[in-house]
Amino acid sequence: MISTGNKPVSEQRYRCLATFWVMFAYADDVTQQQLEQMHRALAEQEERLCDQNLEMCMENLMQRLQTARSLGMSLSLPAWAVEKSKALAAFAHHNHHKNEDSGGQR
Numbered sequence: 001m002i003s004t005g006n007k008p009v010s011e012q013r014y015r016c017l018a019t020f021w022v023m024f025a026y027a028d029d030v031t032q033q034q035l036e037q038m039h040r041a042l043a044e045q046e047e048r049l050c051d052q053n054l055e056m057c058m059e060n061l062m063q064r065l066q067t068a069r070s071l072g073m074s075l076s077l078p079a080w081a082v083e084k085s086k087a088l089a090a091f092a093h094h095n096h097h098k099n100e101d102s103g104g105q106r
Contacts, residue, residue, distance in 0.1 A: 011053070014045040018060045025067045032073055039064060043078030050080050058084075 021038045024030045042064070046057040061081055068075045 010045065011049060014042070014049055017042055017045065018064075021064060022067060025064075025071060035068070035073065036075065039068075039075050043080065046078060047080040050084060054084065 017038065021035065021042060024038065025035055042060070046061065050057040058081070061078070065075055
């Protein structure tokens with residue numbers, strides 16, 4: 001990955017595409033199919049970026065889902081989001097049981 005300044009090029013492309021998605025969502029001449037195609041492209045980028053910047057990816061996904069909903073659209077959750085939510089739930093469940101086994105002590 002080529003680096004320019006502090007951000008890798010792929011993250012810069014991702015941020016640009018995310019900004020375009022929001023702009024296009026509110027444009028009059030963009031179809032739902034075009035927005036869905038951009039959503040899929042963003043999801044592919046997020047899959048590569050989420051390990052290094054999960055919070056950014058989650059925030060952008062949430063914004064897309066909210067914007068789509070406000071426009072009467074429904075977008076599917078990308079596989080990376082489902083996988084990360086399952087992993088975080090399993091981690092929380094494991095830690096909860098670990099704390100119970102130790103009497104709530106850390």
